[in-house]
Amino acid sequence: MKIKSIKENDKNTFKELSKEFYASGATINPYNDETNEKTFRYLTSAHHNLFGYLIISDDGNCAGYSLLTSYWCNEEGGEIIIIDELYVKKEYRQHGYAKHFINWAENHFKGRAVEMTLEVLSDNAHAIDLYSELGFAPDGFTTMTRKI
Secondary structure, three states, X not given: OEEEEOOHHHHHHHHHHHHHHHHOOOOOOOOOHHHHHHHHHHHHOOOOOEEEXXXXXXXXXXXXXXXXXXXXXXXXXXXXXXXXXXXXXXXXXXXXXXXXXXXXXXXXXEOXXXXXXXXXXXXXXXXXXXXXXXXXXXXXXXXXXXXX
């Protein structure tokens, strides 16, 4: 399998994968075309803190995607990589694609970042099991959100 950066010519692929991800039950909010378009523009304008990747299967098809973002954390003394979205298409699940991507991301950002973090819905037992197996653990914080 291969990981490739999302580029301008991947717009339709990104949109379709995003729609599938938001319909999968892994998010609180529904898919929003306007938000997706804004994200794609931001992503492809090479900002320093948003990274998009396609996960390419061994047969050359797109198996999924991920959006990563980052911020500096004084408490941890370095940059934190957030796995904002990680989606693997149904037909590619249980074949190690998510695990491969997370390991790739850790190696890719090693030396630049000090920690990787992610959010997972509390009722997504399969994802929680996978992330736990990969060394992620609850950090004691509760995420609280206020829209602005």
